[in-house]
Amino acid sequence: MIVAGNFRVEDRHQGIEVSCALRGEGFPDRLTFHAPHATAHTVDVAQPNWAAMALIWPAMLMGQDLVIEADLSPLLLYNMQNDLMALMRNYEPRLKPIRITAGLSGDIQPKAGRDVMTGFSGGVDSFSTFALYTRPQVPPSLQMTALAVFQVGALGPTARSEELLPPAVAHARAHADDHGLKTYSLSSNMDEVFAPAKPFGPVDFRTTVGFRNAAAALLMQNGVGTYLPSGTVAYNRATFGPYSCTEPLDPALQPLFSTEKLRVQPAGAGLSRIDKIALIADDPQAQRRLNVCISPPGRPRPTTTLNCSACWKCIQTLLVLEAMGKLEGFAPVFDLGFYRANRRRLLQSLSDLAFGQNYLTAQEQILYARAHGLEVPRARGKAERRLRKLARAVLRRGQGKPYAPAHAGAITPPGRRASPDATSAPEGS
Structure with a gap:
């Protein structure tokens, strides 16, 4: 059994640390996220959906039931116990069905004025999502207001976040500042959290990218109302597994990460990568x-x-x-x-x-x-x-x-x- 509890947020130099205690063989003492002060107002510690999302992959790979000692989004918990788990097992047959136990949160009314955010690496997907969701014809509910950089393995080992994250944030901020958008960033010890499951199957970033990024986005649901993940493939290229990367799964997978507070909508899923390159070529x-x-x-x-x-x-x-x-x-x-x-x-x-x-x-x-x-x-x-x-x-x-x-x-x-x-x-x- 894997247990997450003792959820807390603490002030740290130049930002905050959000964490929870972990109990389970081989796991680190705590799952941690670090965020600068500019991102701090977005975090939701009271409804730690992020912990459940960070732990579901290693728990299923190890065949260990998951207990979250807190109240979660009823929508997300239901999906995790049903369709999400079924889809994950089709994607990676070594994943096993498990029980997920948590309370149901009554705090399901989203606050007004929250951001529409996408992760920004500066790649083809990032620039095409930016182009798609900043056009004049985009409705206000989807008009992009923030770019984010998550160091949950995308930039390299999470143990090197202090070295790897600042240049990536600077790259995103330069583009955000040119267009009057906010810039958010997070880092985590996600590699340590996934490591105990390595003897049972794949835990690398490419295989688990959708779940890692979703955990980071879910942490920010107090300040972010819509998350537009950019890495998805076009609908006509979507596959449901087995495969070595979550991106071909994204058109079906990403919406299952939503909560009552956070809408997750795959960005540009109607476009192939060739279409996306054509969109930004000029x-x-x-x-x-x-x-x-x-x-x-x-x-x-x-x-x-x-x-x-x-x-x-x-x-x-x-x-x-x-x-x-x-x-x-x-x-x-x-x-x-x-x-x-x-x-x-x-x-x-x-x-x-x-x-x-x-x-x-x-x-x-x-x-x-x-x-x-x-x-x-x-x-x-x-x-x-x-x-x-x-x-x-x-x-x-x-x-x-x-x-x-x-x-x-x-x-x-x-x-x-x-x-x-x-x-x-x-x-x-």
Whole structure:
């Protein structure tokens, strides 16, 4: 059995700490969230739906009943005990049915004037959600008023939040300030909370992203009335499992995270990633701030631009922009010279990943590029990939270089480089 209780909020240097005590084998003493003072007014400690959401995945993976020693949203608790649990088990068959015990809160009347918020990493999903929900025709109940950055694993290990969160918040705040929006941020020890379940199945961020982000959003339901998660796939690409990431599940999953106080609505679920790129391709702010890179902070990179231009997320974005004839506009954030000098090798790696690991979105983008006259190498078989990997290892021990240098005329000009502390945040935060 896993038990959460002793919910409290305490003042800390430059902010607050919201936490609850945990009882269960292998779990840390407390689940904690840290928020700056600017975010503090949004937190709801009296109705700790966030604790239930943070614990349901490890509890189901371990087959342990979950007890929350507090009153929860009746709507959320009912969904967690029924449809949400059924959907989760279809997504990840190793999850087991459990009992969830908690009281029912009578505090179900939302306060007026709360924010409409989306997570903002600066990626394609973030910018497209911003574009969709700041248009003049959007009704007031959906008009975006705040951007948020959640460090629940998106930026890297949650133990490194003090290092990783500030650059990501600065990136979001720069965009929010340009449009008169608020900026919120949270960090958590979520990795520690999920770790005890690791022997039973996957607990990595990609597999659990929807639940981690939902826990952070639920914490803020006193100040946020609508949460628009951006990472969802289009309805025609939605799958209900088994799969390795919650995003294909989001059109059905995200609304089940709602409470009487917080509406959760997947943003842009009517659009494919190609549609989203087309939506922002001529946006001057996206052209100078787009950040899709998933290269881990601190790892050596072949370029110095904001986006490494070599990871699979960068490559697929560059490929679609190239097919649209919009590549040059994004020279401030990608090293186009590097991309062109290494194009075939980069696209080969994308093709191998897309078709070898069944990345549906990447497959769609490759087919789109081919339909627009671009040559993208076919995916190689496993045996061929192993042989080439061995050959590269031998080459690296000699004089070979893993990438070709960009020719002098194509190197990104000075002044378009990212600052040394720029952080590459994945989508869907």
